[in-house]
Amino acid sequence: MTKKYVSEQLVDYLEYNNVENIFGLCGHTNIAVLAALENSSVNFIDVRHEQIAAHAADGYARVKKETSVVLSHLGPGLTNAATGVANASLDSIPMVVIAGDVPSHYYGKHPHQEVNLHADASQYEIYKPFVKRAWRVDRPDLFPEIIDKAFSLAQSGRPGPVLVSVPMDIFSTEIDTELFDRVKQNNKNLTKPSISxxxxxxxxxxxxxxxxxxxxxxxxxxxxxxxxxxxxxxxxxxxxxxxxxxxxxxxxxxxxxxxxxxxxxxxxxxxxxxxxxxxxxxxxxxxxxxxxxxxxxxxxxxxxxxxxxxxxxxxxxxxxxxxxxxxxxxxxxxxxxxxxxxxxxxxxxxxxxxxxxxAIASYREEFFGKIQKNQKSDAFPLRPERILGDVRAALPEDAYITTDVGWNKNGVGQQFPAYKAGTILTPGGYATMGFGSSAALGAKLADPGRIVVSMIGDGGFGQNPSVMATAVSENIPVIWVVMNNSSYGTIAGLEKSHFDTTYGTVFQRDGKSYSPDFAQIAKGYGVDSVKITKAEEFKPALEEAIQSNKPFLLDVSMLNEPVPTDGHWNIMDIYSPGKNVTHSSV
Known part of the structure; x- marks a missing residue:
């Protein structure tokens, strides 16, 4: 009988299943796994916030069409990642989250960083409402079967994330290698149901x-x-x-x-x-x-x-x-x-x-004819239609676009032509700010030969600017186009139209519009950047970013005009019953 540490056999199992990257952040509960990864073919993509790890893994799975893997610490690490994992869940993205947990022999003692005010050894239950299944590993010899089930479940039926919460002492326990050898024989390429x-x-x-x-x-x-x-x-x-x-x-x-x-x-x-x-x-x-x-x-x-x-x-x-x-x-x-x-x-x-x-050809001619003036406008701050039009003109048809929430998501859906399936990565179900900047990392790692541009608002990019540190340290050449209107623009437009105020939705200092200089911040991270000062600078700067093949940020001042809406959203009836009110410019 041959024995090896669970952490070492986990890495062997990941290698056997051709896992190329793990996204995560260190903590005292998972460093046994990190140590085992050091000489492995599996790359650890080190982030500065666990939400970035989950969103990057999400983008990776969408492009690679494989189950992605997140490695998390207990407590605050797991809750930091929760938003990104929930986003993946609502968009049906296969993901296995492996989280360190408190030592099993300290259940009930409230060890360091455990969430246990109303339950002991129950951190995995935090994920139950949104993952396909959450496991807590209670015995080392059960871990091989659980991790194998986790991968199978994540990618079968309707895909989605699963959680495996592992007490840190189990990672550092030796078990018989035969236990992992047995589950490696499972063929995960299951026959899928068709119709008669x-x-x-x-x-x-x-x-x-x-x-x-x-x-x-x-x-x-x-x-x-x-x-x-x-x-x-x-x-x-x-x-x-x-x-x-x-x-x-x-x-x-x-x-x-x-x-x-x-x-x-x-x-x-x-x-x-x-x-x-x-x-x-x-x-x-x-x-x-x-x-x-x-x-x-x-x-x-x-x-x-x-x-x-x-x-x-x-x-x-x-x-x-x-x-x-x-x-x-x-x-x-x-x-x-x-x-x-x-x-x-x-x-x-x-x-x-x-x-x-x-009929479709006539409609397209009429619709794009209406927005053509804005697409060619030299106004500054830039019209959002100009930004979308210049990005489309500068990119090859197979480039990936990641969006966030606001004009970049809604406008891309309505006005930005997509030519290849799977090239638009957007947070559909959860509509999560911070998705676009991080998902771009995963998309580029999954398909390094293709251009990846993240179109994201200043509100969304401000959620996790440390995404740039990972791009630099891991040499991931993505481009961020920060559509900067110094506000949470879509929400500001809603509040203005229904309540005639933008309180709490626009960024100000002493009553004047305020925005961080994202181009300077990018330089601090070691990212090449340009702050756009007039409309005609944008497309050449984007072309420069593409040619650089390095992480690059463009800070683009944008007019806060609402995306045109012909459909309906019930919240309009809640805010202004009996009135035909949507969004306002701010």
Whole structure:
């Protein structure tokens, strides 16, 4: 019998499963694992705040299409990471969080940094509301089975984070290597559920019989890596496709049958097309509030008058927000493969939809014609449309964009063309400030050959500017475009329109607008930077940042104009009942 420390065997297990990076921060409960990592092929991505670790791991998993790993300390380390892990959970991102815990022989004694005012040895329970499962390891010999289950659960079914809380003494306990050897034999490439031939024919027949069918897709397309299969079905049947914020890029925004994003920040044409459809085939979406105009039938979706066929890997999403006429539990990639095969049998020559293509082309010409003036405006502070337009013009089609919350998220969803699936990384479910700056690190590590730009507000970037320290120390050449309006701009616009004040939402000093000089702060971290002083400087500076292949920050003063809204959000009725009020400029 051969024995080795749990910490050493954990690292061996990660190597065996081709884990390349772990994101985290040190603490006295996890340094046994750090010591074992020193001579490992697994890289430890050292951060200055655990929220950065979780968001970076989130971005890494989205791009790499693999389960990411976070290493955390107990107590404050675990709670610091909680926001990022919850964000990953609501966006269905596979992640394994390994957290050090108090020594098992000190349960009930309130050892250093334990959260135990009302329960002993229960830090793992903090994560229970949002992870797929939370384990506390109570015996060293059970750890191999638990960590193997953790990886399997994180990436199976509807993906999501799991937590494994490990008392620090267990990391430093020797166990028989046979225990890990046994679980290494598990094949994690499980066969995923598809749909039957008969069910596929039923779906295709109903699509062919419908007068105005629409595909509606969400982030599940990206999670299932099913963009190619979706595009093939769209092309064959000639059915237009609309998307949620998380589904942006599933089919290129240049495709003649791509409608665009629905909901509050969707446009009237897109919302009306979905509302007037007689049949919607929804794929990998949960019909969230923002994407569905708070589920008001007069704005975006008029279901059940519009019949709904809904396919999702998670049965809980079927019928949650809209009644389904036909609900199917299946992996989206497998289902689309079967649907396309059947569609080609039933309609060998396919179908064209010239009328819809012409309507979409006309809409795009009108919509982008309206914002073209702002895209070319030389005003300073810059128009947000100018920033988005210059970024799109400077980047190749396959560049990754990470967003945060505010104009950068809502405006990107509405106005920024995405040409490749999975290139827009955004905090959809939790809408977390601080996501974009950190997720960019993970995205670049996952795909180092492609450009990664984080478009983020000054409020969001100010959450965790120490992300720059990790970029420098780990040599991760991402670009941050700080869209700086010296405020929490979207919230300021809401408060101004409904309550005629911006109290608590704008950044001021002695009654005057105030903003840190992020370019100077970046230089302090060792990051190249430019503070933009006029509109025509921005695009050349961005091109310089791209060519540098180094961490780079652009501090861009931006006019605080609201994103145009044609949909609806129920909070407007709460603030100003009976009035048609949305956002104001501030």
């Amino acid at each position: 031939d008969a069910k596929a024919r039923q779906v295709i027949e109903r699509l062919l019989d419908a007068e105005n069918p629409v595909f509606y897709v969400g982030g599940g397309i990206m999670l299932a890596d099913a963009a190619d299969e979706l595009r093939e079905l769209v092309d064959h049947l000639g059915i237009p496709v609309a998307y949620s914020l998380m589904g942006k890029g599933a089919v290129s925004d240049e495709h003649p049958l791509t409608l665009g994003m629905t909901g509050f920040w969707g446009t009237k044409f897109i919302n009306d097309t979905c509302r007037d459809a007689d049949l919607i085939l929804a794929l990998g979406t949960r019909f969230s509030e923002a994407d569905s105009s708070s589920w008001y039938p007069e704005y975006t979706f008029n279901i059940p008058e519009t019949k709904l066929i809904h396919i999702d890997i998670d049965s809980k999403e079927l019928g949650r927000n809209y009644p389904v006429d036909l609900g199917i539990v299946a992996d989206i990639k497998e289902a689309l493969t079967e649907l396309t095969r059947v569609a080609k049998e039933m309609v060998p020559k396919g179908r064209k939809n010239n009328k819809m293509e012409e």
